[in-house]
Amino acid sequence: MKFNFIDLKSYEAHNACRTLRLISFAGALLSPIITFFWYPPSGYFATVSCIIYILIFSSLFILTIKNNFVKNNAAFFLISLYIITSGATIFFAYVNNFMDIQLWLISFLLLITTFSMNNTKFIKVYLATMLILTISVLYLLKDPIVSREKSIIILVIFIVVGYTNIKLRITYQNILKEKEEHYRGLVESSLIGVFIIKNKRLIYINPYLEHLLGYSLEDLQDIDVINLFHGDDELDVFNTLNSGPNKSLDDHYQFRIHNKYGDIIHVEISFAFLNDENSVSFIGTVLDITKQKKAEEQIRHMAYYDALTSLPNRHMLTDYLSQRIVMNKANNHRVAVIFIDLDRFKLINDTLGHNYGDKLLQETALRLKSCIGQNDIVSRYGGDEFVIIIDNTDENSVSQISNRIVSQFVNPFKLGSREVYTTPSIGISFYPEDGQDVDTLIKNADTAMYRAKDNGKNNYQFYTMMLNKEVSRKMDLQTSLRKALDKNEFVLHYQPQFDLKSGLVYGLEALLRWESPSNGLVSPLEFIPLCEETGLIISIGEWVIDAACRQNKIWKEAGYPFNHIAVNVSAIQLKHPGFYYMLTDTLKKLGMDPQHLVLEVTESVMQDLNTSVVINKLISSGIRVAIDDFGTGYSSLRLLKNVKPSIIKIDPSFTRDIIKNNDSLVILKHILNMGHELNCIIIAEGIEYEQQVSLLNKLGCDIGQGYLFSKPLPGESIKKFFDDKLLTHF
Template sequence: LVLLSCLFFLGKLIYVLYLPVPGLLVQAEMTESFFWIPAIYVLSLFIPSLNAARNITFIFFAAMTLCSVGYAALNGWTAQTGGVLFALTEMLLANLTLLTLTQAFIGYKDRLSGIQAQAQTLERLVDTDLLTGLPSRLRLERELDEAVGRHEAFTLLFIDVDGFKMVNDTLGHSAGDEVLREFAARLRAALKTRDLAARIGGDEFVVVVKGTSPTWATVLAQQLLAGLAVPFTVRGQQVQLSASIGVSAYPDDGQDTETLLRHADAAMYQIKRAGRNGVRRFDAALDAQLERTVLLTREFQSALAREQLTLVYQPIYHLETGEMSKIEALLRWNHPEFGEVSPGVFVPIAETSGQIMSVGRWVLERACMQARRWREAHGWAGTVTVNVSPVQFAQPGFVDEVKQALLLSGLPAYKLELELTEGAVMQSPALVQAALRGLQRLGVEITIDDFGTGYSSLAYLRDLPIGCIKIDRSFIEDLAAPRRAPQYAVALITAIVGIARTLDLRVVAEGVETVAQMEAVRSFGCDFGQGYYFARPLDAEHLTELLDRGLPGAQTDWQKRLN
């Protein structure tokens, strides 16, 4: 329509200018044409292609200008042509004004269309997993929230691909991506149109089955397992995978999206623990503890970034002199919802999730820096001890991490002591020896923690550069418990101290809580004592106060009793 209008008015202008008809009022015809020309510019705004709209209006204005210039060149300014030329000039100025406005509106429309297209693209990116083309976690949660708001019954299948890490490790990540795409395609093929399959991260998928009972959804999950059992072909190789599927249903297993996902996740983890490749419905009675573990595992991933991790310090005293010879740095997790989480709970989580490397590095650096401050500001000449996870110790760059922490803190290496468990020094003997020799060259001392409860291969005490052993607290507890046959604890502690003396090792008794225990371990020949009898773990500020009270002329109660 715009093109035809342009051709019509352009043709009319040529006709009235170059083919005059007797009695034709040129100026009047031009005024009438000028009245209709704005409609062309308005119509051009509705052309879907913005470039085409710009081109049409520019060409039309250029053609009108050329016609007018040609007429002026041929006829000049005379009494007869003066009115026509004036009308042409008016029309061209009006056209130029309208063209400028049209271009401005088209530019605005162009920018608006670009913003809308960008918003639509971003929405697709947010709502779609780019690798598989499935809906993302954000879209999944939005649809689940809407279904919950409508009180529409549905069942969740939380799917984790078994053995996917092996594909990445052996065939490469690009091969793993191919498997995930094929996995997603099989999910889509097995579902009805109203059902939803989403990828929520890594090798985890969630299927929402609407309008069916949980029993039927469990049957569907079994069918999915059967379909996934068909080998995947990746780069000419057959890859056999399975899946662990946890099931939760609304409203029976939860009243909101977060709870339902968490419950299905917990049921899936039970399948993982039971051997994988199966389907399990959430059971509140059986899954409560596991659900908490799963939740803590996810929460711990951001605990360090959210500054929920802190260090406390427990003194270790020399049993003969009463000096605070060592201070052990202990990690604590204070969660805003769960409160103080026991190290016995979160340390295994950190080790299995891989977070122990970054957390262990942070603990090492913070402990060394604090020890340097005590050394410089308070004149403390003791040693700081830091526990090292077997997972952290097994890393190839662990010695370099220790060296870096010492350089950052300025703490002398001989004032740092690392505590390892027996299990840590017994695995991969060649690697362990290399790491321990590297630490020995730095000047760092090694202590074996919880001695007597591990592998009990005493040869490593002779062959490895170990300077100290800590008797496990369970033996100390037995000293004051008649029902636990304390004579066995006495025999074991005596034997451990005897071995240590022979190998020129120092001995720390940990878990000392009473005067009787303190006197007993001292009489057995232990060098150091640690436990609630001496002091509980304290934050840096309170430990500093205790440190100042332990300086000459300001002794603690137990030190006075010792003297």
């Protein structure tokens, strides 16, 4: 059955009721006027008739306000009133000499009209016919008992009023029909679902909602509306449908519904209750928000999960750890934070490319997940850093997990056609002893991880308070380092190198010292690595070379008898693209002979092919190069093949042991013989005893350096040193 958005019968009844009310009021008001002032007085009969008219019209007026039956059937009462009034008019006007044929004709019309009260076309015909018949009767009859003119006027007024009312009703009905079609077009072409429910049964759904659900309205007739909703939402739907007519269109609800094919659809529903005295009815709209929900879920996943590894990201880690801290405050359980950093990841990423680096991170995520329990989480903290949270645990359990993690990295990672190796450095902190909040726990685990790296990598370390002090000092030193050069806090000390045969000064090694106002005299072993980590070694190294070369020029011009000044350089300096040009420009600017400068480079630095190229370029320009700490690397002999150094400096570990360790003596003898065969000058470092000097002389060592001869001296003490040495050799 076709559903009507506008109830035409109700509107027609309402309109007819208003018209009946108006006519009843007018009839009650005009009846005495017409009876006593329009027609001649006719005594008792006229008075009784007038009272009857007033009672009838007044009763109808009251019934149109109070009685629902009259309200709903006002059109019938209105047509009946027309018929009775027109019949009474004719009857009273021509009661004495009515013609039989006209009486039967009028009676027939009255009867037909009674059965056709809602047929407005027929009623119009009836009114017109009544007008013609009445006028013809008035003029055909010889002696009417009332004035023909007055009767005609009354009847014409009655018919005009009736016709106008019918005309208005027809116009109003047409307007309602147009609105009905308009509303239907809007609703049925809408891209939003529309439904009407009466007593928990659907009585209308628009085509869009039919398409969304996969059901037609007929299919839904025997289905309880609540059964269309997801089981978890049924209670909310039930409460909504039974909440009464106190809801408005501002009420929006998000539910999940099942369509005919079993798919779950996310919808947003708006309800508005309808005024219906006989049932609980309401209209609603349904908006499909499935795509929106999927987009929200995708955004949520992007916000809380790492796109590359699909692991929880830093935000989710922070939220989760915060919840664990709150929950474990009451039960005194411990929470472990395991911070993992991949060793050599940057080298793999830079060498093989980011695609291989990404694959390595993905494989790492899988291996880490296999090391933990179902109630633990592993997250990607950023870059090549991962964090694992273990709830309700202790050192024993965490050590087992950490060992499992280390063992997972023994096997290579297969990235396409390549195999790569990496190892984990792991730091561990515990709530509550190592921190009461997320930031502190992660920071302390990170600190422990760096200790693992310092201890050779591929191991795990627990956080301790001592580590925190070390890190705090390291940060203070890094901060002070950045200002030290501008504040002239760096100075050079010089340690003489002696010819073991003549006892004369051979050269001076420039050694950097940092006199920090806040930290005192800082050891080079402590601040040089920080310079390399922060990149400050470039600017500080330039200052060292410039200051040493200037001092060399001053002392040479003063006539001090020494061969060269030696300066230590790092791999970072040698790899810097401007290092070679900076060095040669400095020598040119000062007019210094390149032979008077020696660059000391460790074996580990020279193993890099790129730095070897730069070193050979420096040698070609006349600058001498010394291999420092020779004999400690695993490829010392190969270095002598790739680079032609001028000087070989024997590591102090060999010099210290030659007195007591015969093996060290044998190794030292072979190094000296090999170096002399390559035309290299041999310098033995770490000489502290006369016995060492005697043995080195016998073995043919050229130069000696150590505290036996002199400790490193500040620049201003060198003049006195040379003056003393001119008078006496060592």
